[in-house]
Amino acid sequence: MTEPRATPSSRPARATARGNGRVAVVLAGLTFGMLGAAFAAVPFYRWFCATTGYGGTPTVATKAPEEALGRSIEVRFDTNVNGGLPWTFTPDVPSVDVRLGETVTVAFRIENRSDKRTRGVATFNVTPPLAAYYFTKLACFCFTEQVLEPGQVIEAPVTFWVDRDLDHDKNVKGLAGLTLSYTFFTAPDAPETAGRAVTSAPKT
Known part of the structure; x- marks a missing residue:
């Protein structure tokens, strides 16, 4: 066929x-x-x-500058915790005066106010955004996830400097101060239940 x-x-x-x-x-x-x-x-x-430094994100370095200039600038600290994460998060000092090019370390206090193990990650930015390019971190708790046991309190340091070239940029030359802001969020894949808040006196 x-x-x-x-x-x-x-x-x-x-x-x-x-x-x-x-x-x-x-x-x-x-x-x-x-x-x-x-x-x-x-x-x-x-x-x-x-x-x-785009979008107010500080730059990151592996080596500190060798010298500092005489002019000082105020660095203020702003701390926030996103809803659902039972942490208290505060800087040891509200602000510091640093010389351009001077390496400084400041500490933040983080407390887990719940009865469960919790995990958090921090986002960060600098304002005004144009100054972020000159704000450089050498070490920071925000580079890694933070894990706190029930009621635990930790001191979390950050080491930074403000670059001397800031005064060579006409857009931010002579800037008197800037703000470093952090916001903690529950770490991805962390348990949704944050735990019951502990009402005992804060630890020191």
Whole structure:
């Protein structure tokens, strides 16, 4: 028996089906490519912000400057805790006066007021945003996740300096002060139940 020959009307239909299949493959490839780029963009964006100070993100360094200038600038500290994380988070001092290029270490007090083990991560930024490029951290509790046992209190230090080049930038030259802000959030994948608040006297 001979196979039926394709009629002229069926040939365009088959060609259309093949074309649609190729389009579907191309679209799927683009979708997965864009998805992969989106995931790759997250660490790149973090690196970009830390390198350039974009969006008020302080830069990060591995070596402190060797000398400081005479002019001082006030660095104020602002601390916040996002709802749901039963922590008290305060700086040891509300502000410090530092010389440009001077390396300074300040401490923050973090207390877990619940009866459960809790985990938190901190975001941070500098205002005014244009000054963030000149604010550099050498070490900071915000670089890693913080884990506190029930009722535990820790001292969390940050070491930083304000770059001497700040006074070479006409946009922030002569700036009298800036603010370093932190906000703690419950760490990703941490238990949703934060625990019952402990009402005993604060530890010191």
